[in-house]
Every structure is written in structure tokens, then in C-alpha cells.
Amino acid sequence: MKTKIKIGYVGVGRRGLHILENCFIKMNDVEITVICENVDKRIEMARKVFAENQRPMPKFTKCYDDILTDPEIDAVVIMTGWDSRPKMAKAAMLAGKYTAIEVGCAETLDECFELISVYEQTGTPLMMLENCCYGRREMLALNLVKQGLLGELVHCTGAYSHYLNSVELFAEMLSEKEKAEGVTHYRLRHYIEKNRENYPTHELGPICKVLGINRGNRIIKLSSFASKAVGIKSFAEEKFGKDSEYAKIDYKQGDIINTIMTCDGGETISITLDTTVPRAYYSRNFSVRGTKGMMSEERLAVFLEGMEEPVRDNEEEMYEKYDHPLHAEYEKVGARGGHGGMDWLVCRAFVEAVKNGTNTPIDAYDTVTWLAVGALSEQSIKSGGMPVDFPDFTNGKWQNREPAVRGKYCLDEICVDEKVRIVNEG
């Protein structure tokens, strides 16, 4: 086991810088030795972060190979845009370095197969940093499910209900400060060119862990349906004027995408992409249904056999009784690192795997399974909602796969024996 690891970090745009500043840089067992970034303004921002945190200044480079060829580097963390990650991840695995990628979706199915092929060829762990898997609510669900308190599961829902018609899509809406910091945009292109579930992993990741996907269960079919695409145009007309460039674009991306998946175990999964028409609130609409109980993010409700209906807003009580051990410990010291602490936890999970030389709790098969939804949903939508076969990336191994890693960060079983000490790590 290593006591300290060295990371090569790629991309310090908005998300990359955030994770750097709030997570990795705060970990004493992590040293960021090289940062790869093209945009000078961002490099400046990153330098400032290192200085402020009194951490050793990394080497900055615009050449990714500087990371791959550095024998000192144990792991690569790839925080670039959606498009560039798969290629970079393959190169990192081939260089024999633990590889982490930020959440997203695959452009094509080939990308997913290639990632798996390289993973199987090299044995280098690949982990998507799907923070929501370590969300307190999602881990509460995992805890309830693995203890059998929801009975036999039949259905899960999830959503990415997050209105993005603002800075996330339109560079014009960035503040002067953001522009000065080198924040740019790349998502809009996807909304112009594609019609698909383009951001499935926040909801699907935790659901797959709850349902044991790739470990005794697998998704066998997917169907996807797009509403018309009028939200972005309507927004652009109002915000930038009917004659603006943005208002004249024909956006392909439907405003609401509903995707239904069916699992080998007979469970169904329903996920919704909902980013371009106005919303009253952010939601991942996470819900789990079983023969003995349910949980629902929308009503902050956990319902277990024997309770009297109706139940609403009892999530806080449930945390007292059924908090996942990792969060139970974590809450005592105060969540760290943004997004209610899950950013911190997912980064810690990766770092722990690197230190211990184990596989990662979200492994290469999980990563590509969740990524693949983008390409599959596009295919189904194009064919008018025809069900498409979900590839078995494990090639049959899903039937008997053990957890990729055991212990406190494991998302496939609950670690109850081991003392959870999140506090003093890093």
C-alpha cells in the first residue's frame, strides 16, 4: 500500500478546478504533480489555488504525453469536456495509470467497446467519478436495499432535471469574472447536433448499484423517446432576440427525453433528461420500489412495511436510523468538498483504490454501461422508439461478478465490520 500517490490532472475548466480546489488539493496523501491544460487563464486560476492552499506547485503542460510518460505518476484524472475523455482514458490505461473520468455520456457505442477492450487488455482500473453514487440519499437507498428492507425490487426512477438554459449552454451569459477565468462551453454543440439522453449517469449510476447491474443483473433493453425541441429556441428568442444567431439555430435535442430500461431480473428503470424547459426546482427524481417499501426523492419519503400511509418528508428521521455507515461517520465531521460531500467521497474512493492497488468501486464495466446510454438512446429515438438491445460489456461475466473492491467505499455491498474513518483520511 502506498501512503502517498501522485496524480496527473487533465483539465482545470469550471468543473475540473472545482474538484481540484475542493477535493484533491485538500488531501494530504495526494500530490498533483502535473496539470495538463490548454487555456492560459485557467492555468493562472489553478496556480492561484495551489498557492492559496500552500501545496507544492505542479508542473503545467499543454501536452498530455507529459503525464502519460511520467513514471512517477500513479493516476490520471480527466476533467475535460465530454468528447475528449474516451481517447484520453484509453491512453491513460495503456500507460498503466489508474484512470478517472468525469461524468458524461458516450458519443458512440464503439467508444464504450474500445474502453473495455483496453481495460481488458491492460487490467488498468477505470473509474467514472460519478459523485451521485456517494450522495447521502443514494447511499441510504443502497443501505436499505442491501439490508432487504425494501424487499424484492421492481422499479427505479431517476432524472437529470436541471434547467440549463443559462450559463451552462450560452457563453454570452457568463459573468465577466467567469470569462476572465477562462470558462468556456461545449455542451451547446451537443444540443444542436444530437437528440438523446445526454447526461444519464447521475441517476443511472446509483440505480445500477442498487439493482446489482453487472453483478448478478444486467440491463437487457432500452427504449428512448424525445419530446419536441422548442425550449432552447424559445429561450434564445426571448433572451437574445428573434434575429440572434442562437434563435436561428435548429436544435435537435428534444426538451424531455424519457428512457425505459428492462433488466435481466425483471426490474424496470425509468430515467428522464430534463434540461431545457423551465423548472421549479432541481431534482434527480430518485426512487426505488420494492415489495416491502419505497423511497422517493420527490416527497423526501421513505416508506417501510408497517408504517402508516401517507408518509412524506421523513427522510431526516430515516437518516438517523438507516444512514449508510460511510455517511453516518462523514456527517459527524461535516461534509466536505461540495455537492453535500459526495464529490469528496467519490474522489476519496478513487484515491483509496490507487493507494491500495485494488480495483475501483465504480469499475470499467460500470463506467461504460452508464456511458453507453447516450448512444443507445439516440439509436432508439432515431428509430421511433424501437427497443434496442443493451450490450453486455462483461461478455457473460455479470452473472457471477464479485464486488470490484470491498470495504467502506464499496457500492455493491454494505461494509459494516470495518470501522469507517473518513475524517482523517487524506
Place this chain on the structure above:
Amino acid sequence: MKTKIKIGYVGVGRRGLHILENCFIKMNDVEITVICENVDKRIEMARKVFAENQRPMPKFTKCYDDILTDPEIDAVVIMTGWDSRPKMAKAAMLAGKYTAIEVGCAETLDECFELISVYEQTGTPLMMLENCCYGRREMLALNLVKQGLLGELVHCTGAYSHYLNSVELFAEMLSEKEKAEGVTHYRLRHYIEKNRENYPTHELGPICKVLGINRGNRIIKLSSFASKAVGIKSFAEEKFGKDSEYAKIDYKQGDIINTIMTCDGGETISITLDTTVPRAYYSRNFSVRGTKGMMSEERLAVFLEGMEEPVRDNEEEMYEKYDHPLHAEYEKVGARGGHGGMDWLVCRAFVEAVKNGTNTPIDAYDTVTWLAVGALSEQSIKSGGMPVDFPDFTNGKWQNREPAVRGKYCLDEICVDEKVRIVNEG
């Protein structure tokens, strides 16, 4: 215009008696002259209701023809089980009597086509008493939509999330009082024999009205997906024992059925049947999404352009500003007749049409469109989620259809000119 109408009433089981007792019998412009019912205990109950309300005692018969051949009778209200209604409705229309049926779903598509064929042949209005169309929340949505406050619509959701693993499915669970009153069951058979969206109209009815289905818009495709079927069996094992009859049955009905429909206007509709695994609360999960705003039953939220996120639990405020005129008036005098007043309103809507000799606000095309979902979803589920074409029951007329009836009960436009006087009616 008639000042008083005569109704022949079929079926005084639990629902039939409830509607009789809380709605029709309280209306002074309605006389129930004949009641058709086979079960003696129920007849007894109905007699009691008439006596208690000091209304003229109807003739009781076990022969439906007694209603059809009675020239005095203006309208037939059919409150029997799901199976018997279509045949009875056809006979009523052929007899030239305004026909109302309780909500449900069609066993087969043929039933729907036959109903339309008889409707077109006779011109006799046929109305499903879909009470939820007159729910206060659903009418709030209609009001917001028709005033353009939600912008261009893109997606609606609905559900029948109502845990029925109790008296609704199992006769054994009836109380002694209920048994004495002749309450029986027929739904369980459907759960044994069929796998489908078996109760679509509570959610789909209001959604169709919001989206202008059959009037400028139509549903063109439907896909349906069933989770495994384990909820009823699990319940039966626990409640009645593993060796009980109920526990040995192979129930076909999946626990959660997700159905997605696509409309000619590009909108999508997502509805969920959710009746056999435990729930924290009842919900119709009604939501409407447009380019300018949304409403959501789950969070009791209405969000309109210009409001600051997040918005939750502001429905009461919204009623003050945007209550549908019918409900605005209605609330002043206190809702009547059960289910927050919508039972009363839907019955009034029918009675008004009969009195005025107009078509009904939920007309024959609406009725069969909503009923058809049962049969179509079964077909899609059987074929592994293949999209099925949604029949155009209007045969092209949907493109230019006017509201079937105008005025205060109209569900296709908002009546603002006419003074709404719900209070003194009946």
C-alpha cells in the same frame, strides 16, 4: 332545454352507490326512475339511500332492458364492473339515451371501435365520467395552459399510484359491514390474466384535455413496459400464508407499468400504473411542462416565467390567482359529493348536457381514446416494448374539431364570459 331529467342507473356496488348517494340523488333536477342491479343486498342499500334522502323510490330491476325500453328515461348511467360496460353502453346509445360510463379501460381495441361505430351511427352522446378532469389541480393546469402561461407544451406526466393490495383486490379483506352491503370484487381477475396499463384514464384524461387531443392534436404512438410481477404474490404470502390460494396464483400483471405516448404535435406523455407494491402516499403524479413554466403535483408546485427557483408548495397561492372559474365559484360554496368535489362536477357536466341537449364535454372520441390505452399497452408489452400505432378514432376529424360543448363545463377551452353558477344547480 329540459328542467328535469330522468336517469336509469345501472349498478349500485361500492362506486355506484357512492356516486348515487353523494351526487345524483342530491340533484333536484335529476330523477332516478329505474335502478338495475342483480345483488339483493345492494338493492337494499340503495333503497335506504333513497329513503334517507326523501327522494321518490325508483323501480328496481334485474333486467337492463327495462331501462332501455322505458321511453321516459333520458339517460343511462353505467356503474358496473369494467367488463360489462362497453356492451351496455352500446345498447344504451342504440336506445337513443345519453350514456355515461364509469372510468376503466377497454378489454380490446374492437370494443373501442364498436363504441365509436355505434356513436357515429346513432349520434347519441357517450361520456366517461372521468372525475379527475374536474379535479381542482387538473383544472388549474387547464386554466394556465389555455391562458398560455406555460408556453408551448412539451411533456406531461401522470400516474395511478394507489396501493390496492387490500380490499380492492382481496374479498377476504372486506369488513363484515362491507360484505353485508354486498361489496364484491372483480379487479383481481384482471391482475391474474393480464399485463397492461389497466387504469389509465384518471391521469390521461386531464392530460389529453391539456394537450388538445382529438381537437387539433392526437396521440400517434404508444410504448409500454412492465416490471416483473411480484407484489401481489408477496403480499398474499404474508397476509394469507404461503399455502393460501392467493399465494399460489401466477399473477401476470407487472407491478409497475410505464407507458410513453407521442403526440402529433411533438409532445410526449408518460403515465405509470403503480398499484401492487407498497407506497408512501397516493399520487397521480400530474405534471405539465412547457417553454414558459411547469406544474408538478409531487411538489405541489406551479412555476411561471419570472419566478425565482426553487418553488415548492405554492399551489394554494396559485389557486388564489389562477383557479379555474368553475372551481373558483365552487370553492365559495364548499366542494360537494366526494373526492374533493370532482365527482359532483363530472356528474353535473353530464346532467347539464342531457338537460341542454348538447354533446358532452368528455365525448365519445375522448372516451374511447382513453379507454384504448389498456389494450394498446398490453399489445406493446407482449411484443417487448415495440411502439404500437395509436388508432385515430376520429378518422381525421381531430384536425379541426371544435369543443364538443361550450360553456362552464367545457374542458377544451376556458369559459370566462358566462357567469359560473355551480351552487344553485340541481
